[in-house]
Amino acid sequence: MKARIIVTLKNGVLDPQGKAIEHALGQLGFGGIGDVRQGKYFEVTLSEQDPAKARAQLEDACKKLFANTVIENYAIELDV
Amino acid sequence: MKARIIVTLKNGVLDPQGKAIEHALGQLGFGGIGDVRQGKYFEVTLSEQDPAKARAQLEDACKKLFANTVIENYAIELDV
Numbered sequence: 001m002k003a004r005i006i007v008t009l010k011n012g013v014l015d016p017q018g019k020a021i022e023h024a025l026g027q028l029g030f031g032g033i034g035d036v037r038q039g040k041y042f043e044v045t046l047s048e049q050d051p052a053k054a055r056a057q058l059e060d061a062c063k064k065l066f067a068n069t070v071i072e073n074y075a076i077e078l079d080v
Numbered sequence: 081m082k083a084r085i086i087v088t089l090k091n092g093v094l095d096p097q098g099k100a101i102e103h104a105l106g107q108l109g110f111g112g113i114g115d116v117r118q119g120k121y122f123e124v125t126l127s128e129q130d131p132a133k134a135r136a137q138l139e140d141a142c143k144k145l146f147a148n149t150v151i152e153n154y155a156i157e158l159d160v
Contacts (some may be wrong), residue, residue, distance in 0.1 A: 006121055021122070023144070031143050035125035041086055042101070045115035061110050065101070 001046045001054050004080040006040045008039035042066060051080050081126045081134050081160040088119035093121045122146060131160050 009015050019062040024030040025033050058076045067074040089095050098116040105113050128134040138158045147154040 008098060008121070008123065018122075024145055025141060028141070028144055030137065030145075032127040032137060033124050034127070035123075037123040039123065040123035041088070041119035041121040042098075043115075043117040043119065044086065044113050047112040047114070057110065057112060061105060061108070061113060064108055065104055065110075 001049060001051070003044050003046060003054065003058055003064055004079075005042040005044065005058065005062060006039060006075045006078040007062075007072050007078070008075075009037060010071055010073055013071045039052075042064075051078055054078060081129060081131070083124050083126060083138055084157040084159075085122040085124065085135065085138065085142060085146055086119060086155045086157070087122075087142075087152050088155075090151055091115060093151045120146075123131055131158055138145060 002067045007023045015037050022034055022036045025036070026049065030036075044058070046057065048057055055076060055078060058078075062074040062076065063069055095117050097118045098128065101118065102114055102116045105111075105116070124138070125151055126134045127135065135156060135158060142154040143149055
């Protein structure tokens with residue numbers, strides 16, 4: 001089973017990388033694109049076939065490895 | 081208008097970061113999660129209100145800044 005994990009900074013957490021991209025966009029003439037926030041994206045393959053168990057496993061992995069839950073949110077999308 | 085951009089490595093391009101995560105997952109006891117590929121994720125806000133024009137603008141920005149199209153693919157999702 002395949003899954004996607006998206007990790008984003010929580011609201012209010014500063015995102016200097018996003019700001020740098022915003023600045024670069026402005027210099028390239030894309031003034032209409034603003035408010036850039038950068039996150040992380042992971043594609044994983046699971047041996048677990050049961051969606052509920054797979055999700056539980058990924059939740060656990062997100063908390064322990066993929067995301068820093070103090071400053072980041074995570075979203076899990078399963079390909080069922 | 082809000083949009084999400086997902087940039088992923090093309091098939092066949094080595095992903096040492098993904099391999100390192102896979103290894104770490106194994107050591108944490110998540111042996112069932114494998115084949116990890118890491119990508120990038122961006123949330124942007126556009127002043128453009130027309131979806132077709134917004135998408136064209138983002139396509140252009142992806143080619144020029146967000147993705148290295150030699151080794152990366154990009155996907156654009158508009159919140160309409």
